[in-house]
Amino acid sequence: MSIREVATKAYDDQKPGTSGLRKKVPVFQQAGYAENFIQSIFDSLDGFAGTALVIGGDGRFYNREVIQTAIRMAAANGFGTIIVGRGGIFSTPAASHIIRHYGAFGGIILSASHNPGGPNEDFGIKYNISNGGPAPEKVTDAIYARSRTIGRYLTLDTPDVDLDREGDTRVGDATVRIIDPVADYAALMEKLFDFSAIRKLIDGGFRIAFDAMSAVTGPYATEILEGRLGAARGTVRNGIPLPDFGGHHPDPNLVHAKDLYDEMMGPDAPDFGAASDGDGDRNLIIGKGIFITPSDSLAMLAANAHLAPGYARGLAGIARSMPTSGAADRVAEQLGLPLFETPTGWKFFGNLLDAGKATICGEESAGTGSDHVREKDGLWAVLLWLNILAVRQESVRAIAEDHWARFGRNYYARHDYEGVDSSAADALIAELRGRLPALPGTSIGALRIQASDDFAYLDPVDGSQSARQGIRILFEGGSRIVFRLSGTGTTGATIRVYIERYEAVGGDLARETGDAIADLIVAAEELSGIERHTGRTAPDVVT
Numbered sequence: 001m002s003i004r005e006v007a008t009k010a011y012d013d014q015k016p017g018t019s020g021l022r023k024k025v026p027v028f029q030q031a032g033y034a035e036n037f038i039q040s041i042f043d044s045l046d047g048f049a050g051t052a053l054v055i056g057g058d059g060r061f062y063n064r065e066v067i068q069t070a071i072r073m074a075a076a077n078g079f080g081t082i083i084v085g086r087g088g089i090f091s092t093p094a095a096s097h098i099i100r101h102y103g104a105f106g107g108i109i110l111s112a113s114h115n116p117g118g119p120n121e122d123f124g125i126k127y128n129i130s131n132g133g134p135a136p137e138k139v140t141d142a143i144y145a146r147s148r149t150i151g152r153y154l155t156l157d158t159p160d161v162d163l164d165r166e167g168d169t170r171v172g173d174a175t176v177r178i179i180d181p182v183a184d185y186a187a188l189m190e191k192l193f194d195f196s197a198i199r200k201l202i203d204g205g206f207r208i209a210f211d212a213m214s215a216v217t218g219p220y221a222t223e224i225l226e227g228r229l230g231a232a233r234g235t236v237r238n239g240i241p242l243p244d245f246g247g248h249h250p251d252p253n254l255v256h257a258k259d260l261y262d263e264m265m266g267p268d269a270p271d272f273g274a275a276s277d278g279d280g281d282r283n284l285i286i287g288k289g290i291f292i293t294p295s296d297s298l299a300m301l302a303a304n305a306h307l308a309p310g311y312a313r314g315l316a317g318i319a320r321s322m323p324t325s326g327a328a329d330r331v332a333e334q335l336g337l338p339l340f341e342t343p344t345g346w347k348f349f350g351n352l353l354d355a356g357k358a359t360i361c362g363e364e365s366a367g368t369g370s371d372h373v374r375e376k377d378g379l380w381a382v383l384l385w386l387n388i389l390a391v392r393q394e395s396v397r398a399i400a401e402d403h404w405a406r407f408g409r410n411y412y413a414r415h416d417y418e419g420v421d422s423s424a425a426d427a428l429i430a431e432l433r434g435r436l437p438a439l440p441g442t443s444i445g446a447l448r449i450q451a452s453d454d455f456a457y458l459d460p461v462d463g464s465q466s467a468r469q470g471i472r473i474l475f476e477g478g479s480r481i482v483f484r485l486s487g488t489g490t491t492g493a494t495i496r497v498y499i500e501r502y503e504a505v506g507g508d509l510a511r512e513t514g515d516a517i518a519d520l521i522v523a524a525e526e527l528s529g530i531e532r533h534t535g536r537t538a539p540d541v542v543t
């Protein structure tokens, strides 16, 4: 089979963001656009001849087309085995596991996570390295640099592979192996968690509602919750992955999973509600009548993880992204564990996990995970919660209230201003940055600023540095406001404002969040002038 070298012109907008390259589908449909990026990935890697590459995606619009392209290009570039999920499907955490489990060189994951899908919506390509985690910045920088000068890509003239039939076929000199996307992942979950305890809980009448949001976790959740754990049929809703996610945002938050939320707050609520996003790495956890913020969920999972067999030996450490609330810090403090504060994005956890410094990691954006893979993992979080509930035999609410009584409570909300004019958003951040040195010691109402900075991170494992990762305003008593711009959007800018009030043990732990942080919301506007810069008087999304 002769390899075809195709001349191409470079694009100048292929800089990977927080999590890979994300653009609208029509952008990816431009001549050579996906091919250039995939070839730039291969051109930035060394020593993969004859090794295995994993390819899969979240099933969104354009997934199958790019998978066929990537298979041909991987074969033409010299990979020996190409492992693809049946139907072109792998959830992001499952892809991470498959890379590790089969000792692959790396993986190409096709996803734009929680962003909408469809002919005019979002698509994405991300490269993960051999530890199963997102490529670190030095790799993504190299890919971007290559994409700006690329002049050719390599492919083969071969027919499409039948993605729906498991088994091996040849493409050029490579073996393409179509595998069940769920089986290996489900087996890993059975190793980590006490499935028989969870099954007993469910047999005893414990009711679960899981919303797969017409995205990739449908087949995983159906097999694990209904198949292996005996939950009633219908426990998994919207369980068939659709190319446009049924026209919804597959983002498991209180806005986009509102039906689930309303049900969980209603009179006949199930005992446990959960949802996951487009590619299966995020999670939403709601108990009967109580929403658990992702930051609290991280802290509660860390405090109770030893109740699951996979974590019975305890944790090496806890890591959280900077904007995530300090709830996990309180747990680390009491348990005598190291706590790592990293910039936003899962890629920063990889080194800590590889080095055995952290066991559990989390982000306020509904991402939680552990060292079992190198991505955040939505179903993993659901199963760890179920394992804890099965052992403690208490409700989600009881576990949460007990947690706050032990560690204090971090009231927390994130306010997003979406589709803002990019230059207005940049001006807002630049102005805040300019004011940073003068802020400490000043007050806004009763709130006294203790410190303020633009967060910078020094990776304790490889010494790499990341500057300008978000503006932090820290108040006396542990309250905080953080401002940063999103790195995953595809239109305009998104300003994220993270607001947090810490209430210590003995304080009022049962307030409404909105009420507890009201003065900080006023302070955020006073500090940043969002209305002055953008004309916006209220956030688009509050989570």
Ligand code: G1P
Binding pocket: 018, 019, 113, 321, 344, 345, 346, 363, 364, 365, 367, 485, 486, 487, 488, 489, 496
């Ligand atoms: C967002 C989240 C971040 C997460 C990322 C990928 O990034 O804030 O925590 O890692 O999506 O899921 P952002 O848009 O804020 O750059």
Ligand code: ZN
Binding pocket: 092, 112, 113, 114, 277, 278, 279, 280, 281, 282
């Ligand atoms: Zn995701």
